[in-house]
Each structure stands twice: as C-alpha cells, then as structure tokens.
Amino acid sequence: MFDIFKSMIKEEWRMHSSLFGHSGFALFPVFIFLFTFFVSLVLPVFREIVTDAQIALGMHYIFLLVGGMVGAFGLLGREFMNRRFGQASLIAYSSRVLPVSERFIFANFLGKDVVYYFILYILPFVAGFALAAKFVPAGNFGASATLLTLLLTLSISFMIGISAIFFLSTVYAHSGKILLLCLLAASLLLLHISGNFNQGTLYSLPSLSFFLVPSENQLLLSGVLILVPSALSLIFLKIDFPQAQKSFSNSFSKLCRYLGSYRYAAFVAKDSLDLKRSEGGLGKLIFSFVLPLLLVWTLLSALGKVIPALSTLTLFALVLGVLSSSMYNWLTEYDIFSSYAFLPLKASDMIKSKLNSYLILNLVPLVILTLLALKKDPMFLIPSLTLFLTISLYMVSVLVYLTGLSPSINLYNGKIFALYMLSVMPLLMLNIILSMFGPYYALMDLLLIPVALYILGKGFRKWDRNECRCF
Amino acid sequence: MIEVKGLSKFYRQTKAVDGVDLSIRKGELFGLLGPNGSGKTTMIKMLTGQIKPTSGTLKVHGINVLEDPLRVRELIGVIPEQETPPSFLTAEEYLYFVAKVRKMEHYEEACEKWFEFFDFGDQKTSLCKDLSRGTRQKLMFAQAFLHEPELAIIDEPLINLDPVMQRKVKDFLRGYVKNGGTVFISTHILEIAKEICTSIGIIYRGKLVYTGRLDDPELQDKNLEEFFLELVGKRKGISKDILEESQKGISALA
Numbered sequence: 142m143f144d145i146f147k148s149m150i151k152e153e154w155r156m157h158s159s160l161f162g163h164s165g166f167a168l169f170p171v172f173i174f175l176f177t178f179f180v181s182l183v184l185p186v187f188r189e190i191v192t193d194a195q196i197a198l199g200m201h202y203i204f205l206l207v208g209g210m211v212g213a214f215g216l217l218g219r220e221f222m223n224r225r226f227g228q229a230s231l232i233a234y235s236s237r238v239l240p241v242s243e244r245f246i247f248a249n250f251l252g253k254d255v256v257y258y259f260i261l262y263i264l265p266f267v268a269g270f271a272l273a274a275k276f277v278p279a280g281n282f283g284a285s286a287t288l289l290t291l292l293l294t295l296s297i298s299f300m301i302g303i304s305a306i307f308f309l310s311t312v313y314a315h316s317g318k319i320l321l322l323c324l325l326a327a328s329l330l331l332l333h334i335s336g337n338f339n340q341g342t343l344y345s346l347p348s349l350s351f352f353l354v355p356s357e358n359q360l361l362l363s364g365v366l367i368l369v370p371s372a373l374s375l376i377f378l379k380i381d382f383p384q385a386q387k388s389f390s391n392s393f394s395k396l397c398r399y400l401g402s403y404r405y406a407a408f409v410a411k412d413s414l415d416l417k418r419s420e421g422g423l424g425k426l427i428f429s430f431v432l433p434l435l436l437v438w439t440l441l442s443a444l445g446k447v448i449p450a451l452s453t454l455t456l457f458a459l460v461l462g463v464l465s466s467s468m469y470n471w472l473t474e475y476d477i478f479s480s481y482a483f484l485p486l487k488a489s490d491m492i493k494s495k496l497n498s499y500l501i502l503n504l505v506p507l508v509i510l511t512l513l514a515l516k517k518d519p520m521f522l523i524p525s526l527t528l529f530l531t532i533s534l535y536m537v538s539v540l541v542y543l544t545g546l547s548p549s550i551n552l553y554n555g556k557i558f559a560l561y562m563l564s565v566m567p568l569l570m571l572n573i574i575l576s577m578f579g580p581y582y583a584l585m586d587l588l589l590i591p592v593a594l595y596i597l598g599k600g601f602r603k604w605d606r607n608e609c610r611c612f
Numbered sequence: 613m614i615e616v617k618g619l620s621k622f623y624r625q626t627k628a629v630d631g632v633d634l635s636i637r638k639g640e641l642f643g644l645l646g647p648n649g650s651g652k653t654t655m656i657k658m659l660t661g662q663i664k665p666t667s668g669t670l671k672v673h674g675i676n677v678l679e680d681p682l683r684v685r686e687l688i689g690v691i692p693e694q695e696t697p698p699s700f701l702t703a704e705e706y707l708y709f710v711a712k713v714r715k716m717e718h719y720e721e722a723c724e725k726w727f728e729f730f731d732f733g734d735q736k737t738s739l740c741k742d743l744s745r746g747t748r749q750k751l752m753f754a755q756a757f758l759h760e761p762e763l764a765i766i767d768e769p770l771i772n773l774d775p776v777m778q779r780k781v782k783d784f785l786r787g788y789v790k791n792g793g794t795v796f797i798s799t800h801i802l803e804i805a806k807e808i809c810t811s812i813g814i815i816y817r818g819k820l821v822y823t824g825r826l827d828d829p830e831l832q833d834k835n836l837e838e839f840f841l842e843l844v845g846k847r848k849g850i851s852k853d854i855l856e857e858s859q860k861g862i863s864a865l866a
C-alpha cells in the first residue's frame with residue numbers, strides 16, 4: 142500500500158534532481174529558509190505600518206496560491222512531463238498498466254504533493270522565521286507554540302489550495318463549459334466583494350483565523366474545505382480530459398496567412414496552436430492567470446483600505462508585470478530545442494520567436510489594466526501601464542538570460558533561482574516604496590528598458606554560445 | 613561535399629569521436645556503420661553544426677561548419693536521431709512549418725507528394741504527439757527532403773519503418789543519388805548499407821576503422837557482415853571462436 146506513495150516521492154525527487162543536479166536542487170529549500178530568515182529580520186522595521194495579523198494574512202494567502210499552483214502544475218502540466226520523460230512515465234499516469242485503481246493512485250498523488258512540498262517549501266519557510274526569532278524579539282511570532290501553529294495553518298492553506306484546484310480540474314475534465322460558468326460566477330462574486338469590502342471577509346480563511354484565534358470550529362471548517370473537494374474529485378475522477386479530438390483541420394496555414402509576411406509568423410502560429418490544443422487549452426489561461434489576478438485585485442483592494450498609503454492600481458500593475466512574465470514559462474513548456482536544432486535556426490531565433498508570442502500574450506493583461514485604470518482613476522493610466530510594461534519586459538529579460546528556453550526547469554536550480562530573486566526582488570521592493578509617494582514615480586521604470594534590452598542581447602549570445610543542452 | 617580532418621569530440625569520460633578523417637564526394641551514398649554508442653550520432657551532430665567539436669576541421673558544401681552552421685543547415689536536409697516534431701501540430705502543419713522556416717515559396721504540392729509517398733491518409737490531420745514512432749519517422753524523412761537539398765545527412769532513418777516502407781525509402785535514396793544528390797546515412801544495420809550504399813565507413817568507439825567503396829576488391833570476396841565483425845571483433849579483443857560462434861548465431865537468425 143505504502144509502496145506507491147514512497148515511489149512517487151522518490152520519483153518527484155529524482156525528477157527534480159536529475160534535472161538540476163543534486164546540489165542545485167537541494168539548495169532550493171535552503172534558499173527559502175535564508176529568504177524568510179532575512180525577511181523576518183527586517184520585519185520589526187515595518188511594525189509601524191503592518192500588524193502581525195496582516196503579515197499572517199499575507200503568508201496564508203501566499204501558501205493558498207502556492208497550493209493552487211502546485212496542484213495546477215501537477216494536473217495540467219502533465220503533457221510537459223510526458224514530453225520530457227516519455228509517455229506515461231510518471232506513476233500517476235500509468236494507472237492503466239498497474240493493477241491498482243486510478244482513484245488510489247490519485248489519492249497518493251495528492252498525498253505526495255502535500256508531503257513533498259511541505260518539506261520543500263513550508264518547513265524551511267517556518268524554520269527561517271524560527272531562527273530569526275532568536276535574534277530579534279519578533280513579538281507574536283517568536284513563541285514556539287505560535288511557530289508550530291503556523292506550520293500547521295500554512296500547511297492547511299496549502300492543502301485548501303491544492304484541493305480546490307483538484308476539484309476545479311475534475312469539473313473541467315467533465316465539462317469545460319460548467320467550469321467556465323463556475324469561474325464566471327466566482328469572478329462576479331469576487332468583484333462584488335472587492336467593491337464593498339470589509340476586512341472580515343478576508344480574514345475568514347479558516348486556516349488564517351485558526352492561526353489568529355484557535356478554535357475547534359475553524360479547524361473543522363478547514364478539514365471540510367480540504368476533504369470535501371478532494372473527496373468529490375476522487376469520486377468523480379476522470380483521467381481523460383475532454384479534448385479527445387483526433388483530427389484537426391489545417392489552422393496553421395490559416396493563421397500564417399492571417400499574419401502575412403511577419404517574420405515570426407510561423408512560430409507565433411505554432412505557439413498559439415500549442416496553447417489552444419494542449420491539455421487544459423485556453424482554460425489554462427484562466428486557471429493560472431485570470432484567476433490569480435482576480436484574487437490579487439481583491440487582496441490589494443482590501444489592503445488599500447487597511448493601509449491607505451498604498452496605491453492599489455500601481456501595486457496591481459506591478460503584480461501584473463510579475464505574473465505576466467510567468468507566461469514565458471508556458472510558452473516554452475511545449476518545446477524542446479532539440480526539435481529544432483537540425484533546422485536552420487539558432488537558439489536565439491527560438492527565444493526571439495517565443496518573445497514575440499510573449500508580447501502578443503501580454504495584450505491580455507494590458508487590456509485588463511487599461512480597463513481597470515480607466516474605471517478607477519484615469520490619472521493612473523499612463524504610470525501604471527508604464528510600470529506594467531517595463532516590469533514585464535525586465536522580468537522576462539532576466540528570465541531569458543538566466544534560463545534560456547527552459548525556465549520552468551532551470552528556475553528550480555537553487556543557484557539560478559537565487560540569482561533571479563536577487564535581480565528582481567530589490568527592484569520590486571523599490572517600486573512598492575516609490576508607489577507610496579505618488580503614481581508618477583513609476584515613470585522612472587522607463588530606465589529599465591535599455592537595461593532589459595542589454596540583458597536580452599547578452600542572453601541571446603549566451604544561449605547561442607552554449608551547446609544545446611537538450612532536455 | 614564533406615571534408616573532415618582530425619575531427620574529435622570528447623565528453624568527460626568518453627571519446628565519442630576520435631580523430632576522424634573523411635572525405636565524401638558529390639553523388640555518393642555514404643553509409644556510416646557502427647554498433648550502438650560508436651559515435652555516429654555525435655558525428656552527425658558535428659557535421660550539421662549542432663554541437664562543436666573538441667578539435668578538428670569540417671567543411672560541408674565547401675562551407676566551414678564552425679563558422680556558418682546556419683548556412684549549412686539551410687542548404688542540407690537533416691534527419692535527427694530522435695523523431696520529436698512539435699507535439700501540437702498536425703503532420704501536415706508540421707511540414708508547412710518546416711517549409712516556412714526554410715522560407716520556401718510554394719510548398720503545398722511538395723508536401724502533398726510526400727504524404728502520398730508515405731501513404732499518410734487520415735494521419736495527415738493527426739497531431740504529431742498521437743502518431744506512432746514509425747509515422748513520425750516518415751514525417752521526419754519528408755521534412756529533410758522537402759526542399760530538395762543537394763546533400764542529406766540522415767541518422768538511422770529506417771529503424772522504425774516496416775519492410776514495405778523500408779523498401780520504398782531505399783529505392784528513393786538510390787534514385788536521389790542517381791539524380792545528382794549526395795546522402796550521408798548512419799546505420800547499425802549492415803543489410804541496409806550493403807543494399808544501397810556506394811561507399812561506407814566503419815566507426816568503432818569513436819575511431820573510423822575502415823573507409824572504402826563497396827566495389828573494393830577487399831570486400832568482394834568477403835561478406836560485409838564478416839568483415840564488420842572482424843574489424844569490430846579485433847578491437848574488442850574477442851577470441852576467434854566466440855566470434856565464429858556468434859557469427860553462426862547471426863547466420864542462423866538470418
């Protein structure tokens with residue numbers, strides 16, 4: 142019984158560490174540990190503007206999101222895994238050849254994710270806090286009872302996230318339309334809430350409220366939020382996604398004709414077909430982009446009410462820039478360079494083609510931001526668009542330089558991840574601080590454009606020089 | 613067409629290719645023979661500028677591959693060892709994609725011709741990820757010859773094909789060379805070399821241990837299989853009777 146579980150954990154570890162080498166990967170939790178350690182060392186400085194409860198709020202929602210992302214990656218990202226490791230090479234997808242039920246395997250799969258990421262993310266995160274508490278009197282977070290509770294409630298947040306996504310993906314496997322309706326309803330609800338928000342709603346996440354005021358009810362509610370969606374999805378589990386279409390008309394030609402003599406027409410057409418035809422289809426755009434954005438907007442509106450100095454729109458533009466750069470990850474997930482290396486193409490040609498698709502995809506957040514800005518305060522339109530575009534460009538240039546055509550793999554390398562955070566975090570912090578002084582400080586980010594272009598140029602040369610390390 | 617001098621590629625522990633000199637003239641159908649892991653694919657990747665040699669010089673089409681690998685790949689056709697066309701294009705869309713990348717103008721007809729040649733039928737509209745390995749290999753074959761290159765460098769293009777298709781492909785290659793094309797094919801299957809090649813090279817543990825024409829008198833009185841095993845056997849230091857025994861085994865199988 143326990144064997145499958147153990148093998149899955151081993152599999153996950155080997156998968157990660159064979160991709161980045163043992164030391165590279167083992168550094169990852171160490172890095173998280175150091176990160177929270179240093180952040181919590183400077184926390185007392187911010188005591189004036191944020192309360193412990195608000196910090197706790199941030200942490201619990203972050204882990205809710207992380208849970209959702211891990212879940213989405215495990216469930217929707219399987220074609221990516223298949224592509225790199227061969228068909229049905231993961232235990233989770235080999236239920237048809239193993240003499241065990243799909244349900245059993247998937248229950249194990251969920252359990253594995255929880256245990257694995259508990260060790261990888263949650264434990265080092267809380268450990269960083271614990272160590273910092275030894276050096277600075279960190280108030281509420283110092284007591285070991287508090288830290289243990291935090292460990293528990295962050296895990297609960299994480300599990301609620303995974304469970305929700307698992308449930309949504311099961312709904313999706315049965316019918317994409319029902320899912321879209323659900324999401325639409327949820328978005329309307331969220332928008333409504335964010336309109337006339339009161340803080341209470343935000344704090345009603347049971348893991349969070351249990352952390353703040355432990356009570357049996359909240360624990361029970363957490364249990365329900367974790368177990369019911371998971372149980373429902375296990376009961377109605379369906380492995381095959383609705384897209385079972387076998388034959389496709391030549392949309393590639395059509396798209397190319399539409400794009401005319403544009404230099405990267407063939408590549409952009411191919412990328413858009415990848416997005417459309419891969420599992421999850423355009424639903425992926427909703428899962429991993431629009432949904433988090435809505436959540437962020439809701440959180441920021443709430444935060445804006447608590448801390449009036451923060452400009453919701455400017456911060457949203459910032460977050461939008463950061464989230465957009467993750468679209469570069471999706472775009473590169475469908476390809477391995479070795480599929481192209483024998484054609485008259487360089488690695489930089491491929492990167493440039495991906496960047497073209499990236500720019501086009503960025504139109505989605507651009508439209509969202511424009512609409513929001515016009516509705517809320519047109520004065521903010523220009524600065525927040527500038528902020529969004531420059532941050533998005535800068536983030537993607539760093540990503541290209543550090544990770545080339547395999548960001549989702551290379552970022553798990555501890556060293557690369559550390560470099561990435563170092564080149565990105567100070568800038569984001571600076572922008573958050575600047576945003577408190579008024580929207581037009583964002584125009585300073587225009588300086589990022591030459592920097593980003595320089596980094597891109599360096600990146601192109603770097604990846605052309607490197608032999609294709611084909612995964 | 614191909615001029616190689618002192619070509620080597622060393623990885624940390626292995627000498628994948630070790631000091632190869634080779635010259636292939638226009639109109640040859642050159643077969644690079646060797647057991648698994650002998651360095652064929654590494655050789656082909658260097659010829660097509662996908663990896664850089666540790667040392668040595670190489671010219672393809674009169675162009676220094678190290679200086680202008682892109683130009684070389686523009687001119688030639690390549691079938692890589694692994695058939696991994698992009699997952700979410702259909703077979704037809706993939707050929708169109710390659711044609712676009714190669715900046716071809718009128719390609720619809722050429723693509724159609726290849727689909728007919730390989731009996732694609734409905735599979736033309738299936739996604740590449742849903743195709744069988746054999747079908748994907750056919751697709752990679754079509755892709756390499758789509759722009760009618762003067763030189764094609766192809767890595768074990770027949771291993772997943774059924775006998776009928778193998779026959780067709782071999783006939784195609786022979787005709788192709790007769791019409792002035794040049795082909796560099798790697799294979800570990802002696803039969804193929806014997807049937808279609810005009811000249812061969814035998815590579816073993818990275819070293820080119822034999823090159824010559826197939827009408828070489830040294831080869832005439834021997835069967836190619838014996839010759840191959842002899843060369844490889846000597847290097848391995850296998851004693852003569854084991855060699856003979858395994859030869860018997862192989863003949864019995866045939």
Ligand SMILES: Nc1ncnc2c1ncn2[C@@H]1O[C@H](COP(=O)(O)OP(=O)(O)O)[C@@H](O)[C@H]1O
Binds near residue numbers: 624647649650
């Ligand atoms: N990227 C690499 N790193 C280390 N060793 C390699 C690499 N590529 C090939 N080799 C080694 O080089 C040798 C030749 O491999 P290859 O050219 O693929 O042989 P063949 O195509 O003849 O089967 C093998 O021993 C293989 O293990």
Ligand SMILES: [Mg+2]
Binds near residue numbers: 649652
């Ligand atoms: Mg090979």
